[in-house]
Amino acid sequence: MAGNTFGNIFTITTFGESHGKAVGVVIDGCPPNIELSTEYVQKELDRRRPGQSEVSTPRDESDTVDIYSGVFEGRTTGTPVMMMVFNKNQMSKDYDAVKNLFRPGHADFTYFSKYGIRDHRGGGRSSARETIGRVCGGAVAKAVLSQLGIYITGYVIQVGPHKAVKKDFDYIEKNIIRTCDPDAVQAMTDYILDAKQDGDSVGAIVEVTVKGVPVGVGEPVFDRLNANLAKAIMSIPAVKGIEFGSGFQAALMRGSEHNDEVTKYGFLSNNAGGTLGGIASGQDIVFRFVVKPASSITVPKQGIDLYGNEKTIITEGRHDPCVAPRVVPVAEAMSAVTVLDLIMSDRAVAKFFTK
Numbered sequence: 001m002a003g004n005t006f007g008n009i010f011t012i013t014t015f016g017e018s019h020g021k022a023v024g025v026v027i028d029g030c031p032p033n034i035e036l037s038t039e040y041v042q043k044e045l046d047r048r049r050p051g052q053s054e055v056s057t058p059r060d061e062s063d064t065v066d067i068y069s070g071v072f073e074g075r076t077t078g079t080p081v082m083m084m085v086f087n088k089n090q091m092s093k094d095y096d097a098v099k100n101l102f103r104p105g106h107a108d109f110t111y112f113s114k115y116g117i118r119d120h121r122g123g124g125r126s127s128a129r130e131t132i133g134r135v136c137g138g139a140v141a142k143a144v145l146s147q148l149g150i151y152i153t154g155y156v157i158q159v160g161p162h163k164a165v166k167k168d169f170d171y172i173e174k175n176i177i178r179t180c181d182p183d184a185v186q187a188m189t190d191y192i193l194d195a196k197q198d199g200d201s202v203g204a205i206v207e208v209t210v211k212g213v214p215v216g217v218g219e220p221v222f223d224r225l226n227a228n229l230a231k232a233i234m235s236i237p238a239v240k241g242i243e244f245g246s247g248f249q250a251a252l253m254r255g256s257e258h259n260d261e262v263t264k265y266g267f268l269s270n271n272a273g274g275t276l277g278g279i280a281s282g283q284d285i286v287f288r289f290v291v292k293p294a295s296s297i298t299v300p301k302q303g304i305d306l307y308g309n310e311k312t313i314i315t316e317g318r319h320d321p322c323v324a325p326r327v328v329p330v331a332e333a334m335s336a337v338t339v340l341d342l343i344m345s346d347r348a349v350a351k352f353f354t355k
Contacts, residue, residue: 006232006334007341009348010141014133016084018122024084025133027140029344030070032078034143041065041083044139045132047329050320053176055192057320061088065136076140083136087129100306101313105295112306128237128323131330138333141340148343150212152335154328155180157288158205159188178325180207196321199298203291204324208233208331210274210285210339217280217342224278225285225342232334233289238323242289245273285339291327294320 005013009029016023042065049063050056063085070081099120102109107126111118118124142152155172156179157164164181172178175185177192195202218225230242250258250271260283261268267283274285296319303313320326 006235007337009344010144010337010341012134012137012337014130014137016087016130016133017119017124018087018127018129019119019124020087022084022086023129023132024082025136027070027081027083027137029341030076030078030081030140031144031344032076034076034140034147035074036067036071036076036081036140036143037074038065038067040143041067041136041139044135044142044329044333045085047173048131048135048326050326052326055176055189055196055320055322056326063132081140083133085132085136097316098313101311102303102305103295103313103315104301104303105292106315109304126237128326131236131333134236134337135329135333138329138336141333141336144340145212145336145343148212148214150210150339152208152210152332152339154178154206154208154332154335156188156204156324156328157181157207159322159324160191160202160204162187162191172328176325178328192322195293201294201297201319201321203293204322205288205290206324206327206331207286207288208335210335213274213280213282213285213339213343215280215282217339217346218275218278219342219345220278223342223345224275225280225339226273226275226278226287228338228342229285229287229335232338233287233331236327236330236334238291238294238327239289240292242287244275244285244287246271247273247288289331291324294323 005011011028013026045063045065050061051058065083065085068082068084070077070079106123108118111126153169156177162184164179164184166181166183168180168182171182172180177185177188179185179188192202226244233239233242258271260270260272270283273287274281274283296315298314300312300314303311305311
């Protein structure tokens with residue numbers, strides 16, 4: 001199966017399935033002498049792991065990570081870093097009923113059509129459990145970026161019709177929704193729990209702010225910083241759209257309003273979202289993406305079986321009524337990998353031409 005590696009110089013290759021023995025990542029291109037410990041990576045994984053709260057899946061996984069290569073005496077060696085998490089709490093029998101069914105909203109139909117075989121247990125490779133490897137890779141990228149003064153923060157700004165108005169970054173990790181608005185968290189929580197009670201799920205919008213990216217990061221045309229970020233975020237399961245800066249609101253604006261004016265003191269606005277021509281402008285990079293309502297619900301829906309017969313399908317098992325709170329660390333991870341990869345590309349070119 002192709003398509004499991006992301007990046008050009010700093011790369012991550014994820015492996016494993018939802019109900020297989022383990023999931024993990026191989027990171028290549030990591031600079032040497034970066035402080036890295038299992039405890040550091042574990043903190044990132046704990047933000048993604050299941051069973052955190054009443055608004056996440058009750059699957060009871062500790063997601064305990066081990067580093068198997070590329071680190072010596074607490075520092076990276078410059079060789080490939082391999083990390084792995086063993087699956088401990090699979091309940092594969094929950095999926096026996098859908099073994100020969102194509103569930104609405106899932107990748108069952110497309111995987112089987114492409115490969116002629118599929119792992120029906122929790123979606124196999126198409127499961128969001130694959131994102132464990134991304135978070136591990138992102139933890140390493142964050143460790144490198146922090147030395148460059150670059151920091152990434154993700155947060156939920158909308159659940160259903162309920163929107164965040166305030167932006168208190170210190171509040172994000174203090175609530176189960178990972179929203180930035182203390183005044184919105186209760187309405188968001190209630191909305192999710194109401195859907196959960198009905199065996200249903202809800203969608204949401206997540207925003208990410210990247211601070212400290214120097215001017216010039218990003219390549220013209222096909223490797224634009226915002227284009228690569230868009231690919232990275234759109235590769236996350238359940239993500240259905242992305243916008244930068246003022247985004248789709250630009251359709252309601254005139255050029256005289258949308259253009260970010262510049263003075264000797266800096267930019268007066270950030271409608272562009274931190275890039276111009278796909279190259280970092282030195283402003284905060286700001287983007288938002290929407291995650292769909294989780295497809296695994298107990299509300300009966302119409303589907304077909306392996307033989308084309310129409311069936312009424314109910315997806316049993318343990319699932320998130322809203323995936324947004326657990327997507328936040330995944331989005332941060334993919335943003336970190338993308339930004340670091342482009343920075344390393346820039347430095348590789350600069351080093352070549354200064355020899």
